Amino acid sequence: MAIVNATDQTFQSEVASGTVLVDFWAPWCGPCRMIAPVLEELDKEIGDKVKIVKVNVDENPDTASQYGVMSIPTLILFKDGQPVDKIIGYQPKEALLSHLNKHL
Template identity: 75%
Template sequence: MAIVKATDQNFSDETTSGLVLADFWAPWCGPCKMIAPVLEELDAELADKVKIVKIDVDENQETAGKYGVMSIPTLILFKDGEPVDKVIGFQPKEALAELVNKHA
């Protein structure tokens, strides 16, 4: 499954069912650029367990505000539309895989 780009308009649709890891990011953010390839690897390895969506906080401030995103990257794990876990800052692939597996 490919990583999905979400917006304020489609975010709730994209996170409504199953396990979804939402990456709140911005193009100018260094740690966001560092975590992007980690998310690509995670998507390739755990596509059967989790869907990954990316949402640009500069273009989608409503959703970022709704979930209290103050620092980026912020990754929020949703299960059937409800946030169940959250990590802030760069995370190694192993830590993200553990986060997903904890809720799978």
């Protein structure tokens, strides 16, 4: 499954069903650029179990505000539309997998 870019308008439909990892990011954020290839690897490895969605906080401030995103990158794991886990800051792939496996 490919990584999806969501907007304030499309966000709810993107996280409505299944397990979805949302990356709140911005292009100027160094740690966000560091985590992007990690998310690409995760998508290749477990994309059939977890959908990955990216939300640019500069272009979609309403969604970021709604979920209390104060620093980026912030990753929020949703299950059937409800947030179940939050990870703030850069994490290596193994740490992200550990968080995800708790909810799969």
